[in-house]
Structures are given as structure tokens and as C-alpha cells.
Amino acid sequence: MRRSILSAVTISSLVFALGACTPKPDQADNAAESFLESLSSHAEPGEFTDNPDQAQEEINSSWDSLQAEGLNTSLNNVRTNGNVATADFTMDWDLPGDRNFQYQSQMTLTKTQDDWTVRWQPTVMHPDLGANQHLELRTVPAEMATVVGSDGAALLQPGTRYRVFVDTSTGDLQSTMRQVAIELDAMRANDESVPSIDAEAKAKEAEQVDGEFSLLTLNQQQGLDLKNRMSRVEGLRFNEEQAMVRPDPNFAPDIMSRVSSVVEKDLEGSNGWKVVAATSEGSEVRELGGQDAQTAPSVDVSLSKKVQDAAQAAVDTRSDAKVMMVVMQPSTGGILAVAQTQKADEDGDAALMGQYPPGSTFKILTAFAGMQNQGLTPDSIVGCPGTQDIGGRIVANYNNFSLGNTALENAFAKSCNTTFAQVSTDLQPGQLQQTAKQFGLGVDFNIEGLDTITGSVPRGDVMLERTEAGYGQGLDLASPFGMAMVASTAASGRMPTPYLIGGPEHRTEAQGEDGNQLPKEQLDNLRRIMRSVVTSGSGSGVASAGEVYAKTGEAEINGGSHSWLTGYRGDLAFATLIVLGGGSEHATSVTNTFFQNLDGK
Incomplete structure (x- = not known):
């Protein structure tokens, strides 16, 4: 509710010399007081001037253009010289939003016969106003903040986009929509991010609109391109508008769309304001005061431009298959990359939510459970042995290979x-499930901007469930995100809390296990056997990528098997999956390509 306009005139005390008799008040003071009182109450102050109509019009223009809610004036000093007086005073405007605009001004008064009047000129309202000018309040928009990736690259930044409008009263809507659709398809040959439209459906929507129909939005370059292509088509309007834009439209488009919607309010900043001297046509002559806009701090997201690009390029080497890769930073829980081929996109957010048997990558958890509970x-x-009957379940190694009696490290490296x-x-029911949760598998996370499912591990009350779970079969399920969590825990020594968007207001909520520090002895032993997988075991395909700790996996299902590799190098953990990709060497090859892309080899 707007506050009532308050009138307040504070008159400074004028000190007069005291003598045998008291002089009469200076009448110029009274005239100045009356003018300021009328000005403060937004009454008819023009009547106290020598040009009432013009004065009142210009005063009203300032009041209205300032959207003023009140005015306090204070008469500071009056100097009289014969029939001319000069009055100094203070103006303090009460503006919307608890803002104030205060300054010193001056007016000249003249005496005609016995009456004093204010000599009207724009400087009475402000010393910097010129002829035919008034005071005006204007908003100073805050520039939108930037969304920055973990490697410092700008992923969203203030820019320009074009919105395409169709005048529904002009031409054949069906024909117009078809022409737009054809041109968009042609543009997509050079830019995969160009959207497509269903011409028939859009024409039907437009038919229900009286006036202009908003058809679609395009980035700046796309908008200019389509505008040039459609220049001879009537009824199209291309409106340029401010928006958050992606420097690389192809960078994780699905995730960045969600990030944009989540952080929209965080990017706005605080608008500033200014009071300007404006002409009657609304042109700004000069700025007289105000407050600068405050740009919001940049929003940090965990995605890394470099890592995401390297992962996407790696999975795209197998564009014939459903390939996906999740990369995380173990020390922080930041999700650095989520990459999928277009075929994998057909299954939605498969890298984050898809549930697949993890195969032998799960042996990371089985080995650790054995170290914790069996002293291994x-x-x-x-x-x-090549095959073994465990409670009636015949378990077999790949091609029935056998190592006989061997060290646990060798059995892990060769994936027995x-x-x-x-x-x-030999574990008790629930022990393997509990170990999995220590590593984040089976824990639910509420990550703002992402929907995720890590996976599930049976409690194992039935022995057969425990038997099959030990090598990632049976009822074991995991997403690549879940296995990246397992690898991150092995790298950092505790289950990290994953996140996408930085800041306490976007903090991830975890349901279940706390990320407690794992016992050092067992952790060191786990890292030792994961390193052996690369140096002397089934993961040798990434041996050239540096000091990688990993575990391969081939998960058998009806119709084939999934190819897995999960592990870490330094402060970077990963999980790669090729759905029905066969042996683990294929996921290992994609991962090796990822490291080559990342290292610039």
C-alpha cells in the first residue's frame, strides 16, 4: 500500500538582534515558507510564483515522474537585499521502495508593492535542471550474473536471444509454419542445437490466438540466420530480448536447462535507481543521483567444461551404442560430467538413473566387505577355481579360467x-548391503538440478542372493552415477556428498548413510588391489593414462552383457557403461579415450 503523502516543512530558526524594540519578520521569509509548505503538500505551489501555470505544470511533472510518496523541505537561510531575496533550502524526496533523494537548492524572490513572489525557474526544483526539464525516477537494471563451471569456464552468461512471433491475421498459417520448419531443418545441418517445430501442430495452436503467436526462441546467431532466411515472408516478427545464453549450446544441454531454471533467481542481483533530468519527450539529459545496481555473485556449478567435453567426445566414439559416463570430483562430491550418446538419450537420464547389474565392478564392495568382516x-x-558349486548355484569365471589358490589381490586383478x-x-545377511551404503550405493540423494538413483543391493537373507551379489549379478543394480560414487569413496576415503549447484541454499540432502571416514588399513588395501587391476589385470587398457585405480566389469543379462569400467585417477572418479557392449575391454577403451582427450594426447 502506498503511504499517504506527508507534508513536512522544517523552518530553521532565524536569529534577530534584540534591541529596545523587536523588528517585524522579514516578509520574504514568509513567502518562501508558504511556497515550500505548498510544494511539500503537493498542493498549488505555482500560485506563489510569478508564472503560476508553467511552474505548476513543471512541478507536477517532477512529482509524477518521481512517483514521489512524500517531500520534506527545510528552509535554511534567507538573504534580503531591497526588493530581492535569495532563499537556500533542502529538498528530501520520499521515493518508492524506502528510497530518499536529498539535495540543496535555491530560489529567488522579488517584491512588487507589498507582495513577495517566487521567481519561477526550473532550478527551484533542482539546481541542475534546465528549461523544459523535470525530475524523473528510473530503474537501473542489474546485469545478470554468470554461471561458472568448476574449471572457471562460463556456462551461462547474459546475452541476447530472439523470440519469433507470427501475426495470426496475416497470410496462410499452415504455409508460414511449414516454411519456418523447413528453414530450421536446413539450419540444423550446421548447428545441432537449432530447435525443430511441428508445423501442423503450431499452426493449430496459432489459430486459437488473436494477434501475435509466440512461436519459438533462438539464440542470437540462430535468430539472425532465420530472420535473413525468412525476410520475404509476411507476418513474422523477430523480437530481440535479454536472456541467459550458453556460450556453447551443445554443452550438456539437458542439465544446463535444469540448472538455468534452478538458479534463475540467484542470477538477478539488485536493481539500482537514479534520478535524472529529463526532457518533456523523456530523453535523459543528465543523472542527478541514485544508487548503482548490484550484480549478484556468479553461481558456481560443478560441471567442468573440459571434463564434460572430453567425456562426451569419448562416448561419441561409440555412437552406435548406448554409452554413458559419469565423472566426479571425490574431494568435493562435485559432478564434473554426465555424458551420453544419442542412443542412450532414448532411455532418458540413463547415466544418472538407469539401473543395470554392475557385474565385476561390484567386487570393489565385496572385497572391502571381506576386509572389514572376514579379516581379508x-x-x-x-x-x-574355474567353476564352483555354492549351495547349488554353479558360479563360473570368464571362459572357466582358473587361478587355483592365489592371493586376493591377484583374484581381484584377474576378476575371479x-x-x-x-x-x-560367507558374509552375514546385511553386511554387503551395509558396505555398499558406506560407498554411496543404495543411498538416496536429493541433488538440486538432477534426478539420480544410485542403485540397490539385497540384504541377502537367502544365501543365493549373497552368492550372486558378490560378483555384481542377481539382484544387484547400479547406475553409472552410483558406481562413480563407489569410485569416489575409494578415492577420498569417505562417501562424498554429490552436488551440481554450489552454495548452501542448494545443499544436497542424503537419505541414509553418513559419509564417515573408512578404516585406513582396509582403505589402503582396497586401493592397492584396484591399482593391480590396471598394472597386471583386466584393466590394462588404461595403463597409459597414468596412475589409474580401477575395476572392470562384464554383467551378463538375457541377450548379452554390459561392459563396465569404474575407478579414479587423482581427484577424478569415473564410471563408464556400454549397454550390451560385451566385454569390459570396450568400456575400458572408451575410458582411455576420455583420458587422452582430457590430457590432450
């Missing part, structure tokens, strides 16, 4: 199914 170490001697099926079978 990398040097423990375990059996690795029989070894880890036995380890898991």
Missing part, C-alpha cells in the same frame, strides 16, 4: 567370480 588382506590366499561369490556367501 591383499595377501590372503583364496580359491579361484568364484572367489568373490564365496566371499559374499
Whole structure:
């Protein structure tokens, strides 16, 4: 509710010399007081001037253009010289939004016969106003902040886009929509981010609109391109408008759309304001005061331009398959990259939510559970027969290979199914499930901007469930995101809290396990056997990528098998999956390409 206009005139005390008799008040003071009182109450101050109509019009223009809610004036000093007086006073405007605009001004008064009047000129309202000018309040828009990736690259920044309008009263809507659709398809040959439209459906929508129909939005270059292509088509209008734009439209478009909607308010900043001297036509002559706009701080997201591009290029080397990769920063939980091929996109957010048997990558958890609950170490001697009957379930290694009795480290590096099926079978119900949760698998996360499912591990009350779970089969399920969480925990020593958007207001909520520090001895042992997978085992395909710790996996399902690799290098954890991709060497090859892209090789 707007406040009532308050009139307040504060008159400074004028000190007169005291003598035998008291002089009469200076009448110029009274005239100045009356003018300021009328000006403050937004009454008819023009009547106190020598040009009432013009004065009143210009005073009203300032009051209205300032959207003033009140005015306080204070008469500071009056100097009289014969029939001319000069009055100094203070103006303090009460503006919308608890803003104030205060300044000193001056007026000249003249005496004609016995009456004093204010000599009207624009400077009475402000010392910097010229002829035919008035005071005006204007908003100073805050520039939108930038969304910055974890490597410092701008992922969203203030820019320009074009909105395309169709005049529904002009021409054949069906024909217009078809022409737009054809041109968009032609543009898409050079820019995959150009949107498409269903011409028939859009024409039907437009038919329901009286006037202009908003057809679509395009980035600046796309808008200019379509505008040139459609220059001879009547009824189209291209409106340029401010918007948050992506420097790289092809960069994680689905995730960036969600980020944009989440952080929209965070990017706005605080608008400033200014009072200007404006002409009667509304042109700004000069700025007289105000407050600068405050740009909001940049919004940080965990995605890395470099890592995302490297991952996307790597999965696209297998564009014939459903390939996906999730990369995280173990020390912070930041999600650095989520990459999928177009075929994988057909299944939605498969990298984050798809549920697949993890195969032998799950042996990371089985090995750690054995270390925690059975006292196993990398040097423990375990059996690795080619096949083994465990409670009636025949477990077999790949091509029935056998290592006989061997060290746990070697059984892990060579990926013995029989070894880890036995380890898991010998665990108590719930122990493997609890270990999985320590590593984030089976924990639900509420990550702002992303929907995720890590996976699930059975409690194993039935022995067969424990047997099959030990090597990532049976009821074990995981997403690439879930396995990236497992690798991140192995790298950091505690389950990190994953996030996409930085700042406490976007903090991730975890349902279930706390990220407690894992026991150092078992953690060091786990890292040792994961390193052996690369140096002397099934993950040698990434040996050239540096000090990588990993675990391969081939998960058998009806109709084939999934190809997996998960692990970490330094402060970078990853999980790669090729749906029905066959042996783990294929996921290993994609991951090696990722590291080559990342390292510039």
C-alpha cells in the first residue's frame, strides 16, 4: 500500500538582534515558507510564483515522474537585499521502495508593492535542471550474473536471444509454419542445437490466438540466420530480448536447462535507481543521483567444461551404442560430467538413473566387505577355481579360467567370480548391503538440478542372493552415477556428498548413510588391489593414462552383457557403461579415450 503523502516543512530558526524594540519578520521569509509548505503538500505551489501555470505544470511533472510518496523541505537561510531575496533550502524526496533523494537548492524572490513572489525557474526544483526539464525516477537494471563451471569456464552468461512471433491475421498459417520448419531443418545441418517445430501442430495452436503467436526462441546467431532466411515472408516478427545464453549450446544441454531454471533467481542481483533530468519527450539529459545496481555473485556449478567435453567426445566414439559416463570430483562430491550418446538419450537420464547389474565392478564392495568382516588382506590366499558349486548355484569365471589358490589381490586383478561369490556367501545377511551404503550405493540423494538413483543391493537373507551379489549379478543394480560414487569413496576415503549447484541454499540432502571416514588399513588395501587391476589385470587398457585405480566389469543379462569400467585417477572418479557392449575391454577403451582427450594426447 502506498503511504499517504506527508507534508513536512522544517523552518530553521532565524536569529534577530534584540534591541529596545523587536523588528517585524522579514516578509520574504514568509513567502518562501508558504511556497515550500505548498510544494511539500503537493498542493498549488505555482500560485506563489510569478508564472503560476508553467511552474505548476513543471512541478507536477517532477512529482509524477518521481512517483514521489512524500517531500520534506527545510528552509535554511534567507538573504534580503531591497526588493530581492535569495532563499537556500533542502529538498528530501520520499521515493518508492524506502528510497530518499536529498539535495540543496535555491530560489529567488522579488517584491512588487507589498507582495513577495517566487521567481519561477526550473532550478527551484533542482539546481541542475534546465528549461523544459523535470525530475524523473528510473530503474537501473542489474546485469545478470554468470554461471561458472568448476574449471572457471562460463556456462551461462547474459546475452541476447530472439523470440519469433507470427501475426495470426496475416497470410496462410499452415504455409508460414511449414516454411519456418523447413528453414530450421536446413539450419540444423550446421548447428545441432537449432530447435525443430511441428508445423501442423503450431499452426493449430496459432489459430486459437488473436494477434501475435509466440512461436519459438533462438539464440542470437540462430535468430539472425532465420530472420535473413525468412525476410520475404509476411507476418513474422523477430523480437530481440535479454536472456541467459550458453556460450556453447551443445554443452550438456539437458542439465544446463535444469540448472538455468534452478538458479534463475540467484542470477538477478539488485536493481539500482537514479534520478535524472529529463526532457518533456523523456530523453535523459543528465543523472542527478541514485544508487548503482548490484550484480549478484556468479553461481558456481560443478560441471567442468573440459571434463564434460572430453567425456562426451569419448562416448561419441561409440555412437552406435548406448554409452554413458559419469565423472566426479571425490574431494568435493562435485559432478564434473554426465555424458551420453544419442542412443542412450532414448532411455532418458540413463547415466544418472538407469539401473543395470554392475557385474565385476561390484567386487570393489565385496572385497572391502571381506576386509572389514572376514579379516581379508591383499595377501590372503583364496580359491579361484574355474567353476564352483555354492549351495547349488554353479558360479563360473570368464571362459572357466582358473587361478587355483592365489592371493586376493591377484583374484581381484584377474576378476575371479568364484572367489568373490564365496566371499559374499560367507558374509552375514546385511553386511554387503551395509558396505555398499558406506560407498554411496543404495543411498538416496536429493541433488538440486538432477534426478539420480544410485542403485540397490539385497540384504541377502537367502544365501543365493549373497552368492550372486558378490560378483555384481542377481539382484544387484547400479547406475553409472552410483558406481562413480563407489569410485569416489575409494578415492577420498569417505562417501562424498554429490552436488551440481554450489552454495548452501542448494545443499544436497542424503537419505541414509553418513559419509564417515573408512578404516585406513582396509582403505589402503582396497586401493592397492584396484591399482593391480590396471598394472597386471583386466584393466590394462588404461595403463597409459597414468596412475589409474580401477575395476572392470562384464554383467551378463538375457541377450548379452554390459561392459563396465569404474575407478579414479587423482581427484577424478569415473564410471563408464556400454549397454550390451560385451566385454569390459570396450568400456575400458572408451575410458582411455576420455583420458587422452582430457590430457590432450
